[in-house]
Amino acid sequence: MAVEHNTKNYSVFQVAMNLTIACLISGAIIGGTYFITEPVTLQKNIILKNQAMKALVKDAESFKTVDGKKDWFVAQKDGKVVAYVVPAESKGFDGEIKMLVAVTTDGKIIDYDILSSNETPGLGDNASKEPFKKQFKDKKIEDLIVVKDPSNINNIQAITGATISSRAVTKGIKEAAEQVVEYTGGK
Structure with a gap:
């Protein structure tokens, strides 16, 4: 068929x-x-x-863009500038580390947040965690130096096994603070 x-x-x-x-x-x-x-x-x-x-910037009431500065924001409280939130970038162990950094007008670090990074899990990625992060609070630009000596409390203690990542994050934060001071005149 x-x-x-x-x-x-x-x-x-x-x-x-x-x-x-x-x-x-x-x-x-x-x-x-x-x-x-x-x-x-x-x-x-x-x-x-x-x-x-x-x-x-926990005590800020509002954030406004900064004219002429890409991705910069001014944090205000009671109509006064309390900080600037600016982007930062630095080369880490395994590529670029992109951050958002909060800095006072006179260049003291308030806090930072790592937005993206490819750092080694359990080592370099600890740069986004405590206790490394808290070392930056209220540090001035001149104190943003990575050291391996745990007795040196004035500077930034490197993460064990992740010195390159520690230096990269510190470098990015320091450059952000320097840019803010240059913009504000340190006032």
Whole structure:
């Protein structure tokens, strides 16, 4: 018994038209979804950024962008500047370490947050954790020197096994503080 197949031959033009229509419909769906969700995403990003800055400068009431400075924010309380939150970047053991640093107008470190890094888990990534982080609180620019001597409490004690990461984070924070002091005149 022979089975008869009903085959239809499609021309190249018909296949191209079907693919074109499918692409147009898909594109319209993607475009419509983006149009609807993009404002919500932007608003959510602003909220997350404000929360991150609030975690760095706890007593600030508001954050405003700094004219002429990319990704710089001024933290204010009672209408007065209490700090600047600025981006910092430095080369670590395994690539760039990107941070957000909170600095007073006279260059003292308030806090920092590592936004991205590829440092070794359990070693270099400890630069984003206590007790390493707390060493920076209220440090002046001249005290931002990495040392391996635990008795030297005036400087930054390197993380055991992660000296390169310790130096990279310290360098990025120091450069951020220097930029703030240059911008404010240290006042």
